[in-house]
Amino acid sequence: MSGPLDAFYSSLRSLLPFDWAQPAFMLNALLIVLVLAPICAAMGVKVVNNRMAFFSDAISHSAFTGVVLGYLLVPLAARSYPNIQHWDLILPPLTLAVFGVAVGAGITAVRHRTTLPTDTVIGVFFASVIALGIAVISRNNLRGDFERYLYGSIVIAGRIDVLITWSLAAVVLLFLALSFNRLMLIALNESLARSRGIATTAFDYAFSALLALVVTFSIRTVGLLLVTAMLVVPAAAARNIARSAGGMFWWAVAFGLASGLTGLIISFYADTPAGATIILLAAVCFIASMLASAVRPRAAA
């Protein structure tokens, strides 16, 4: 590909003179995990504090249907634009992201318009969307690389994936820098936030959409079964030992980064899937944080 990018990769190789850092796929994986893990953890802080783990689960599982719809469109696209190759690689990730954001917006819209408890709304969406995916698959006898999305496979990520991930990370970072405080007030009491001039509905949609994007992008790394853990586990570990709202953010980022990088390296030598290894290491962080908070003397309540 382009010259400067090649130079960057080869300097990265010489900077990291280890076996694991030599293959191109590992360098791509490293560059993705380097930003995706901390970004997921940072969004996870909001997910944990706003009790949105189930929302994230619903998005990731409905991503399955997004992928199915993508494969459904592949023959159609190939007929219309025969000059473009590999529609089966382009379309499913695209429909996955679009569908994920749409489901997120749908859940948010229904939640705003009914008095139903949030988990009930999510449960209804969750089941209906997956049912749709299953129905479409079996009616059309679809064949596709569904396993890639179920379990994730970071090692087949290319430079384009690196680019997309870094762009997404920049957007998320900017969003969390600009709206972290306001999101906190909204979560504490929506009326209070509105009385302080915060456009709570707009923030709610923006956060849901961004969370849906993060979830759908992470699916390619850790798989839709594990993506919620990527958000929730580092943040949950951070909750155990942090002493302030800002501290929880940085602990989560640190746990995310540490488990992401060590998980990736271990997976190379242990021949395990990278996504699962990363989550296992995050779980180790969580257990360590539990022990640390149990040992630490508590301030009297």
Next chain:
Amino acid sequence: MNRDCCTTNVATPAVTVRDVNVQLAGQNVLSNVNADFPTGELTALIGPNGAGKTTLLKVLLNQLPHTGQVRFTQINGHTPRIGYVPQSLDFDRGAPIRVIDVMCSQLQHRALWLGISSSARKAAAAALDRIGASKLLDRRLGQLSGGELQRVLLAMALLLQPDILLLDEPVAGVDMAGVGMFCDILAQLQRELKCTMILVSHDMSVTTAHASYVVCMNKTVHCQGRTIDTLTPENLQAIYGPLAALHHHAHSHEGAGHSHGAHDHPDLHGHHHNH
């Protein structure tokens, strides 16, 4: 029928509510609400559960679709600033969120994870200090008692330098000592700031002891006026039903700190608690 009861014309209302109706899911939650809230006084908005007190507060905050008119009297050419004190916060009690985090999330735009500015910290400390709660600054939100949390929420509202304070059941679920302390703080603020306060309450003793004006409602406003003239057994019965007199009587005897019942015309301004 309730018009002739005691629609008082308030000389200088801070807020005027006219013919306000609110429908939620096809049900009339508020119908034809007319009320005046006098400037610079503490008005208690009382009524049984489900009377629409909080709904009316949300209408004043312009957070609910309604028909009718809500007019705020301009203060020096600007619309009055409203400080809203909610009944509670919804949070994970184990979350590492400190009082200062919440206060500064309102004070500074810079994300909390990029650090709390020293000016925000100072402002938060000053607001707590004003109501005698400076020791709460670095405490965790989840460790606060109901009364302490209310004081923090009040301090947050004070940071806005409000012309009107709206308080939603501030002493619900707060113990007697906490109620007394909170009421003393309100009385003190009332003297210092001269701001208009509207307090939603179903607790008669608090109302009678501290509010100079009352609005009694149940879906609609049944009566309003000076506390002494308005909290009569007849009016209470009209909104709370036949058991009201009993309910009211019981309240006037419970808790030595609030020994005034409506029957013996409380001394509204020079009231002090015996802690």
